[in-house]
Amino acid sequence: MAGVVISSTTDEHARRVRFIRGFWINELKESNMAGREQECKQTDADKGIVIPDDWPGYPLDLFSFPEHYSEDLECVYIPHGVIMDRTERLARNIMDDLGDHDIVVLCVLKGGYQFCADLVDCIKVLCRNSNKTLPMRVDFIRLKSYLNDQSTQVLHIEGAENLSALSGKNVLIVEAIVDTGKTMKTLLDHVEAFRPKMIKVAGLLVKQVPSGTGYLPDYVGFEIPNRFVVGYALDYNEYFRDLNHICVISDRGKQKYKI
Numbered sequence: 001m002a003g004v005v006i007s008s009t010t011d012e013h014a015r016r017v018r019f020i021r022g023f024w025i026n027e028l029k030e031s032n033m034a035g036r037e038q039e040c041k042q043t044d045a046d047k048g049i050v051i052p053d054d055w056p057g058y059p060l061d062l063f064s065f066p067e068h069y070s071e072d073l074e075c076v077y078i079p080h081g082v083i084m085d086r087t088e089r090l091a092r093n094i095m096d097d098l099g100d101h102d103i104v105v106l107c108v109l110k111g112g113y114q115f116c117a118d119l120v121d122c123i124k125v126l127c128r129n130s131n132k133t134l135p136m137r138v139d140f141i142r143l144k145s146y147l148n149d150q151s152t153q154v155l156h157i158e159g160a161e162n163l164s165a166l167s168g169k170n171v172l173i174v175e176a177i178v179d180t181g182k183t184m185k186t187l188l189d190h191v192e193a194f195r196p197k198m199i200k201v202a203g204l205l206v207k208q209v210p211s212g213t214g215y216l217p218d219y220v221g222f223e224i225p226n227r228f229v230v231g232y233a234l235d236y237n238e239y240f241r242d243l244n245h246i247c248v249i250s251d252r253g254k255q256k257y258k259i
Contacts, residue, residue, distance in 0.1 A: 047206075047216060047220055047223055048086075048206065048220030048221050048222050048223050049086065049221070049222045049223070050222075050223045051077075051078075051222055051223065051224045051225065052225070053208075053225045055077075055225065056075065057074065057075030057076055057077045057247075057248060058075055058076040058077075058079065059075065059076075060073060060075060060076060060247075062076070063076050063079065063245060065243055065244070065245060065247070066242060066243060069240065069243060069253070071250070071252055071253075072240075072249060072250055072252060072253030072256060072257075073230075073247045073248065073249060073250055073253060074247070074248040074249070074250045075247065075248050076245045076246075076247050077224070077227070077229055077245075077246050077247055077248050078222060078224075078245065078246040079245050080232065080244040080245050083115075083118075083204070083221070083232060083245075083246065084118065086221045086222065087115065087118050087119050087122055087204075087221065088122045090119060090122075090202060090219045090221060091119055091122035091123045091125075091126055092126065093219055094119075094123060094134070094172070094200075094202065094219060095123060095126050095127075095130065095132055095134060097200070097218075098134060098170065098172070098200070099130070099132030099133065099134050100132055100133060100134070101134070101170050102135045102136075102137075102169070102170060103134060103135070103136055103137075103169070103170045103171065103172050104136075104137050104138075104139055104165070104166060104169045104170065104171050104172070104196075105120060105136050105137070105138045105139070105172050105174055106139050106140070106141060106166070106171055106172065106173045106174065106191070107138060107139070107140050107141070107174050108141055108142070108143055108173065108174065108175040108176070108187070109140055109141065109142040109143075110142065110233065110235070110241070111175075111176035111177060111233050111234045111235065112174050112175050112176040112204075112233070113233050114176075114232050114233035115174060115175075115176050115204045115221075115232070115233065116138070116174040119174060119202060120136065120138065123136065139159075139162065139163075139165070139166075140159055141157065141158070141159040141163070141187075142156075142157070142158040142159055143156065143157055143158075143183060143187065144156040144158075157187070157190065163190075163191060163194045164194055166191060166194045166196045167194050167195050167196065168195065168196065168197050169196050169197055170196070170197050170198045170200075171191060171196045171197075171198065171199045171200070172200050172201075172202060173187070173188075173191070173199065173200070173201045173202070174201075174202050175201065175202070175203045175204075175217070176203070176204050176205065176232075176233060176234055177203065177204065177205040177206075177207060177229075177234060178203045178205070178206045178207065178215065178216075178217060179206075179207040179209050179226075180209055180211050180213060181213035181214065181215030182213060184201065184203075184215060184217070185213060185215060188201075200218045200219070201217035201218050201219070202217060202218065202219040203217035203219070203220055203221065204221040204222065204232075205221060205222050205223075205224055205229070205246075206220050206222070206223045206224070207223075207224055207225075207226055208223060208224065208225055208226055209226045210226070227248050228248070228249055228254075229246050229247065229248055229249070230243060230246070230247055230248075230249045230253075231243035231244065231245050231246045231247045232244060232245065232246050234246065236249055236253065236254065236257055237257050237258070237259050239257045
């Protein structure tokens with residue numbers, strides 16, 4: 001992709017870039033300061049980095065992404081590098097809370113596979129460079145409740161028959177996105193029926209939706225406005241999983257991949 005030149009005539013573009021830089025610097029500073037606190041109770045820090053409703057996202061021409069999606073995205077909402085930095089912080093929080101306990105990481109497919117893989121990798125690095133250790137085994141469950149960009153009333157759970165192994169175990173559920181919270185509450189009820197010793201939930205994204213239950217995972221990456229996002233394994237009818245950044249899908253993209 002060719003380099004981007006911002007001329008004097010692109011004042012709006014430059015204004016957005018300045019706004020973006022200032023926003024992330026302030027948010028990440030606050031997140032890092034909160035992360036130094038010793039207690040891990042449900043505080044404002046545990047709600048993650050809160051992205052406001054007027055967040056414009058990054059212009060697409062500042063980033064590299066698959067050319068076949070060039071007309072299907074509105075903006076880059078959360079760049080891959082920021083996702084990775086925040087994931088590392090969550091891994092540290094999990095180590096502080098759960099270190100020296102055996103856990104079963106329950107990855108929610110399909111959207112959660114990339115976040116889960118990166119989170120587990122970060123925890124493994126910490127285990128190699130810390131006095132604490134966190135023995136892990138990883139299991140998988142698949143949920144499906146979306147058609148196009150709408151959540152349906154029907155929740156399909158695949159892999160539920162294998163959850164008897166969770167009995168008496170410390171379980172960390174890893175999910176990419178929580179919107180209304182209803183799907184996660186249904187999953188929690190299902191997992192609790194197998195009598196695990198403890199359940200914690202890590203969610204990369206929590207969406208602010210009017211119909212939400214107010215549920216917050218124990219570990220939150222970002223709290224985002226009610227916009228349909230794709231990328232970093234989040235899909236729209238199975239497309240966009242090959243996109244590294246989290247982006248907002250355009251109306252054209254929705255129509256193009258609608259079923």
